[in-house]
Amino acid sequence: MTHIYFDHAATTPVHPEVVQAMLPYFTQVFGNASSTHSAGREARAAIHQARESIASFIGCAPPQLLFTSGGTESDNTAIFSTAQTGASKGRHIITSQIEHHAVLHACEHLEQQGYEVTYLPVDQTGRVDVGQLEQSIRPDTICISIMYANNEVGTIQPIHEIGTIARAKGIPFHVDAVQALGHIPIDLHVLPVDMMSFSAHKVQGPKGIGALYLAKQTPLQPMLHGGNQERKRRPGTENNAAVVGFAKALQILAANAYETQQKLEKLRLDMVTRLTELLGTEQVVVNGHAVERLPHILNVSFPGVSTETMLMNLDLEGIAAASGSACTSGSLEVSHVLKAMHLPEEVLKSAVRFSFGEGNTPDEIEIAAEKIATIVRRIRNK
Template sequence: MKSIYLDHAASTPVHPEVAKVIYHILTEEYGNASSVHHSGRAAKKIINGARDTIAGFLGCAPDEWVFTSGGTESDNLALLGAAAATVQKGKHIITTAVEHHAVLHTCEELKRQGYSITYLPVDSTGRVSASDVEAALREDTVLISVMFANNEVGTVQPIEEIGSLAAERGILFHVDAVQALGMLPIALRELPVDYMSFTAHKINGPQGIGGLYVRRGAPLHPRQHGGLQERGRRAGTESLASAAGFAKAVELAVQGLEQRREHALQLRGTMLAGLDQRVGQAGYAVNGNPQHFLPGILNVSFPGAGTDVMLMNLDMERIAAASGSACTSGSLEISHVLQAMKLPAELLQSAIRFSTGLGNTKEEMEYVAQKVETILKRLRK
C-alpha cells in the first residue's frame, strides 16, 4: 500500500532539480570558501551565487542575507542579536502567544536575562490584532516578533500593518516567514521588516540550512563566533551544496508560486468536499482563519476522536499527518496555538494538521477523506 505524506509543514521532499544541484556540488566541489587558492575561490563563487539568487528572488540586497543552519537558528539570531544590539535603548519585547517555539523559547531565555516580554493574545482564528500590538508598545520597547503565517493552523498575520506601526516608532520588527515562503509573495524591499527568518526544507530544499534577512542598517550582534563568514554575523564554514540547493529551491518556489497556491487550494477543496460528503459538516471543524490562511495547511478537529488515537489510526493506513509543530508533535501536550485560540475542549483534544505539497494529488485527498470516515465510524461507536 502506497503511503500518503501530508506533513509538508514539518518537512518537504527534496525537489529533483534541487537534488541534482546538491549532488553535483557534493561530488565536484570541496573547497572552503574562506581559502584564497583556486578551490577556495570556486567555493566562494558558489556561495556568492547562491546568495545573489536568493536575494534576487526575495527582493533584497545580497549583503542583507545571512545563511544559517535553519529556521530555529534564524529566529534565535534575530531575537538574541537584535536584543543585544539595543540593550541600551530598552529591554521590552512584544510577541504573540502562537509563535513557533524557536521564538517563544528564545523569549524565555531573554526573560531570564532581565527582559520584559509581552505575549499578545489572538482571536479564535489565531490572528493577532495590530491594535493590540499598538496598545502594548512602551517607551522601552525595542523589538516586535510576529510570524508571517502560523505553522499549525495556517493563519496569516497582518504583517504590513504591524510593521508600519513599528517603523513609525523606530522599533525593530522580526518576522518568522518559514511557512510563508513559496505560498505568499515576499518582496523584502517593500515590507516594513527588519529581520525575516527562512528555511530550505519547507520549500523542497535540503534540511540543515536556512537564512535570515537583515535589513541594511538594522543592528545585529553575532551569536556564533570563530570566523568572519557572513560578514561577521555568523561564523562557521559555509555548506556549499546546501546553499546552492537552497537557492535552487527558492528559485522554483518563487517562480512557481501561483501554481503552488492553486494546487494547494485544489487539494484543500477536495479534502473538505470529501469530509462534507463522508463525515458531514457537523462531524468536523476547521481551525484557523477563513480568509487569511495558507492553502497548504488544513487543521481539522474531529470531536469524539482524540488526536493521538486518530494519528495512530491514520498512520496504520500509511497516512502521515501531525498534531502540530514537528518540534513538539512528540509531546502529549495540547497545542499552545490551539489553546491560545481558546477553542472548546472537544476541538482542542481532537485536532489534526494535514499539510500538502509536492507530489500530493486530488485522488489522495479523496482517499484520505474516505479513510477518515472509516476511522471515525470505528472510534465513535
C-alpha cells in the same frame, strides 16, 4: 500498503533537481569558500550566485542575506541580537502566544535574564489584534517579533500593518517567515520589516540551511565566534551544497509558483469538501482563518476522536499527518496555538493538521478522506 504524506508543513521531500544541483558540491566543487586558491574561489562564487538568486526571490540586496543552519538559528539570532543591541534603551519585547517555539523559548530565556515579554493573545481564527499590539508598545520596547503565517493553522498575520507601526516608533521588527516562504509573495523592498527568518526544507530544499534577512542599518550581535564568514556575522565553514540547494529550490518554486498554489488550494478544498460529505458539517471543524491563510495547511477537528487516536490510526493506514509543530509533535501536550485560540475543548483535543505538497494528488485526497471517515465512524460507534 498505502503511503500518503500529508505533513509538508513539517518538512518537504527534496526536489530531484535540487539533489542534482547539490551533488557536484560534495565531490567536485568541494573547496572551502574561505580559501584563496582556485578551488576556494569556485566554491565562493557558487555561494555568491546562490545568495543573489535567493535575494532576488525575496526582494532584498544580497548583502542583506545571512545564511544560517535553519529557521531556529535565524529566529534565535534575530531575537538575541536585538535584545543585546537594544539593552541600553530597554528590556521589553512583544511577541504573540502562537509563535513557533524557536521564538517563544528564546523569549522565555530572555525573561530569565531580566527582560520583560508581552505575549499577545489571538482571536479564534489565530489573528493578532493590531490595535492591541500598538497599545502594548512602551518607551522601553526594543523588539517586536510576529510570525508571517502560523505553521499549525495557516493563519496569516497583518505584517504590513504591524511593520508600519513599528517603523513609526523606531522599534526593530522581526518576522518568522519560515512557513510563509513560497506560499506568500515576499518583497522586502516594500515590507516594513527589519529581520525575517527562512528555512530551505519547507520548500523542497535541504535540511540544515536557512537564512536571516537584515534591513540596512540593522545591527547584529553574532551568536557564534571564530571566523570571518558571512561578513563576520556568522562564522563557520560555509555549507556550499546546501546553499546551492536552497537557491535551486526557490528557482523551481518561482517558475511554477502560481500553478503550485492553485493546486494546493484545490487539494485543501477537496479534502474539506470530501470530509464534510462523508461525515457531515457538524462533525468536521476547520480551524484557523477562512480567508487570511496559507493554501497548503488544513487544521481540522473531529469532535469525539482524540488527536492521538486519530494520528495513530492514520499512521497504521500509511497516512502521515501531525498534531502541530514537528518540534513538539512527540509530546502529548495540547497545541499551544490552539489553546491560545480558545477553541472549545472537544475541538481543541481532536485537532489534526494535514499539510499538502507538490507531490500530492486528488486520488490521495479521496483515499485519505475515506480512511479518515472510516476511523471516525469506528471510534464514535464504540
